Amino acid sequence: MKYFIFSVFFCCQLLDITAGSEKRGLVHRLEEYKCGDFDTLSGIVWWYDYRNDISYFLNHDDCSTSLDYNTTIGYVPMVWGAQDNPHIQSDSTYCLGFNEPNHPNQANLTSEAAAAGWRELEAAANGIKLVSPSASECGGPSCIDSTKGWFDGFFSECANCTIDFIATHTYMCDAEKVMSILEDLYTTYNKTVWLTEFACGKIEHPELMLIFMKQILPLLEAADYVYRYSWYKGRIPYSNNGTAYVTPAASLLEPNGTNLTTLGEFYTTYQYGDTVNFGDISIPVVYPSGVINETAAQQNVTEGTTKAEVEAIFDVYDYNPTVWWKVLHSIRSRFNDMPWQVGAFYMTVPKIDAKVRIKAIFKIFWCINLSHILDDNLA
Template sequence: MNLAFVAQVVLVLLVCEQRVDSSYKRGFGMYYNYYECGDTYALNNTYWWYNWHYNFTKDVTYHCPRRTRGEYLPMIANEADTLDAEIPPESKYVLGFNEPNEADHMSPEWCAELWPRVEKIAGGRILVSPALAACDIYPDMCIDWYERFFKACPGCRVDKIAVHGYHCVPYELLQSLGKISSHFNRPIWLTEFACHGNVSSQDQINFMNIALPLLEQASFVERYAWFSQRNKQATTFMPNFSSNLLNLKSPTLTSVGLFYNDYK
């Protein structure tokens, strides 16, 4: 057991109830096909956002009177994106593949083979790793995946480690993130998180009330993004829209969005 990591987790737990000022860490995922004009302005206390795509295309926002606000981060989500992606020139970061261990069933070796294309597209920008699913519950699985990735591509450049987590126990979530960060000596970007399942909006707020101070205080967590601004399709994973930050048909905050946006 890494004693430095244990001490860090203990410190985080001791300060978990403290409120802290809004920081650059806080962001959100935004489904571009569910975008409503004004969404980014409603979430005016968030710092950054992304949309699982490499550009926020003008055909989505051309009808809106104002441009979006906040820092937009492009993503090379899959193999197809490595063929034609064009990164906005003002972007400082590029996010890597989205859930290759689940959604696209991409092996670490396959991702490693494609990664030089991602590096070429990113240029000199800060490059974030593929974002793996279920790292909160199975941190050892994610560590094994990344070890295979780095072994297959020893010269690959990865500046940050991205993971997803839908664990409803914040302390265990933070332990998993710390373990992964410590193993690879890189900061964590939690690019999707929420409490999954048939839970209420109040359950999500209760989860945030503990998770947000932990994430803010953890030095190994560099950024985090809630899932998501708006989801209009019910699924078994998120059956009742309880994680939506914004209402279904307008750029206005839900109770969950109000807590997330105004948290300090």
């Protein structure tokens, strides 16, 4: 097997910020908790578990000694869905609103129903700062509305409500796209953002999850329109692999242990201004039978190409794309079928370099010149 090397070096400049993050949090539920987790997660400043009070967590904690979760690491309650006379932990500074209200399998609220429920929440808050419901994209037709469509209705129905921040979730693997979405929410609704769930959805390669995290943390820390963010999640058991949208590759803690994963080490120790280096990545050359012929291999024309990569490109071209993002999206959707180094290439190089590679693959296999795909739609 042959290899070629490409190097990717990414860094952020220090802007007089040397203290630990004031934004960084995580989702950590009792169902996945192990004794000592919060000692291990020392770089986290806040957390939540989808409940409106920490008492459930404390009352069901089987550890012989319990960390004072509420003061050492700031606990933030959530009122998960609309309720009459909701209870909120009284000593809280913040409270998170309804969870993914535009998703049928989550809070499942129209904007009108959410506005009615919000007035109940507002009355119970008694001065606690309120973070909006976390409307989020769901990637299918089953959602009540799109993220912004739902928020438009909610803010219209709740024009006189107290809503201090806006929240959303995202599982996109494109850090720049995520930041664009967050900035758009801030610009549209004039409220700083809590990103209360995020990870790289469906990715099974821990190496690619780490690359995504290295790309997005500096952006989240630098953005003045992002108030707080929360990784999903503290621990993801191996039993979830293959059944959950977020795989154990996103786990900050060992799925079946008590130590931090490599991902967790980066998440808990990264400080804004640290140099982030992706290092040298070797892409294995794979010559699958019937896809890449021996002549091409001998000529090194298809260096680093894999069968899944070729199929992803061909499938979307067969769908007659007119914009580049469709090609790149098809490739990203098959990262789990490729060596992680190939996914790393597409995640880290400038999109113009990815385009050069895609054009070369088309020319080699199908003798097609891709000049008709619109360059100005590469996004």
